[in-house]
Amino acid sequence: MSECCKSTVNMNAVKQSACGCEDQKSTPLHDNRKLPVAIIGGGPVGLAAAANLIAKGESFVLFEAASQVAGNIQQWSHVRLFSPWQYNIDKAAKKLLEVHGWKAPIDTTLPTGDDLVKQYLDPLSKLPQIKPYVHYDSKVVAVGRKGINKLKTAGRDTLPFVLYVDKDGKRIAYEAKAVIDASGTWSSPNPANSEGIWTEDELALNNKITYSIPDVLGNQREQYANKKVLVVGSGHSAINALLDLERLQEQEPSTGIVWIIRKPKVEDVYGGKESDSLQERGALGIRLQRLVESGKVAVQTAFNIQSFTNDEGHITVIGKKNGETLRIEGIDEIISNTGSRPDLSFLREIRIDIDSALESVNVLGPLIDPNVHSCGTVRPHGERELRQPETNFYIVGSKSYGRAPTFLMATGYEQVRSIVAALSGDWESATNIELDLPETGVCSVDLQNYCESGTSNNSVATKSKCCC
Incomplete structure (x- = not known):
């Protein structure tokens, strides 16, 4: 040997x-x-x-x-x-x-x-x-x-x-x-596309879409300042990105914020707020609610992204909302926080x-x-x-x-x-x-709703197990 x-x-x-x-x-x-x-x-x-x-x-x-x-x-x-x-x-x-x-x-x-x-x-x-x-x-x-x-x-x-x-x-x-x-x-981030599939049009925007929580107030400030920024997602990563963009907007007023979520109601994202035993987690929901109510962010609920187009650096997001096709135009940068x-x-x-x-x-x-x-x-x-x-x-x-x-x-x-x-x-x-x-x-x-839907697979609770 x-x-x-x-x-x-x-x-x-x-x-x-x-x-x-x-x-x-x-x-x-x-x-x-x-x-x-x-x-x-x-x-x-x-x-x-x-x-x-x-x-x-x-x-x-x-x-x-x-x-x-x-x-x-x-x-x-x-x-x-x-x-x-x-x-x-x-x-x-x-x-x-x-x-x-x-x-x-x-x-x-x-x-x-x-x-x-x-x-x-x-x-x-x-x-x-x-x-x-x-x-x-x-x-x-x-x-x-x-x-x-x-x-x-x-x-x-x-x-x-x-x-x-x-x-x-x-x-x-x-x-x-x-x-x-x-x-x-x-x-291994999820794509922004609501079907969960990496499409050619999304992959082609790899220099315009960030799948993390960018440091918009620090070393990535220039990338987002005075730009129209779209945030996709409803978890804590997306909330952090939105709140950082709010602070950037206060310093750079031409910064625009658009927020897309798949949930039907924005209130579903706020979480436990004052009832959360993790104070900072609850505070995120409180701050997010104030941001939405201030009108500083344009919110689209129940929006499912289908595709993207790129016209000389300006992105158009095409999706479905309640069965209707909608277009969000003039986006400069996208922050996609749709999970991993x-x-x-x-x-x-x-x-x-x-x-x-x-x-x-x-x-x-x-x-x-x-x-x-x-x-x-x-x-x-x-x-x-x-x-x-x-x-x-x-x-x-x-x-x-x-x-x-x-x-x-x-x-x-x-x-x-x-x-x-x-x-x-x-x-x-x-x-x-x-x-x-x-x-x-x-x-x-x-x-109740889960069982009545008839959902079942090898691991999830079935009607006989969860409705007793």
Whole structure:
């Protein structure tokens, strides 16, 4: 065997196939217990998984596609979270940091994305127990079982996982005894088109449509100042964009704001307001209502985008409203905040159970379906609910919610705590789920209409289950 094949990462457990090691026919049977747990994603939930694995004495290797920790959060670093620090720090991570002299921020203060990275995630990633096992600029492009494809069942659970990772222009194979996919959904935005399909006319406007929360008051100010800006979406990202544009409009009065939502009533977007136990989340709804009532933003409700045209830089948006075709003309820039979807493409050789509508972990579907639930309240869940047909493979964090927009970091922290407990054999801890989430004040479940509609699939509650 070559010296290259002998090279290892993370307690001599991870082997690199770039050396040609996969061609060694006489490779002995693997002892999976000596392999690490592979974590995909270096955001809050991925790093929390690492901290919990350390607490249980388990080895790990973590792959982050960006060149730095929490690459997705870095893209919205200027945005202030609506949840205070007390909900944003994982317990195992906190204990690990405090051993090294770290002081936690004040529980009740609200961090920005930049604060979250600089004050918490970056220090966590640089701890000596974590830093050597984190690989940046490392994009996982495929996950499978060593030596077999998805169809093979016999002996499948005894084989190690193989993760193929693109790094430094090479594709390298790493082995693991378990995989925790915490890659999130931020990098896979939904199109603005109401059908959820990427069309040629929308793709042609890639330099005019932003699918994130742009820093309109900072380094992207010139892009939006004194322009007619269209915001698409009704979630917190869209609300933040609208409120930032309002402030820009105060400074640059020629800035125009148009807002498109698919909901029939704008009041449906305001949320819990004063009743929300997260004060900042409630404040967003209050500020949004004032903006709408001021007349500074032109609102189109029940508007479903069908297509776009571009005439010398001025965009026309064509859509349907109550069956009639409408055109919104003269748009200079578009901010599309219509949510995200999970990237499942690299999991083609893994046996996973996904909700057909939400693309969430299947068991979570009826708990978080926005067709039924008006908020993010979900009963505590852990390893049992997140368990996949592929033994020791888990989808966690916002990706576990699929297209549902109601995920909170604290949910992900409890998910990985339970999963790590199970992987380490501590089943009592794995099944003892405790999760205290703040409510919006307007949580409701429209089971009657939902059941009467006859909606059903492999995961959602059917008439016999939800109308009793």
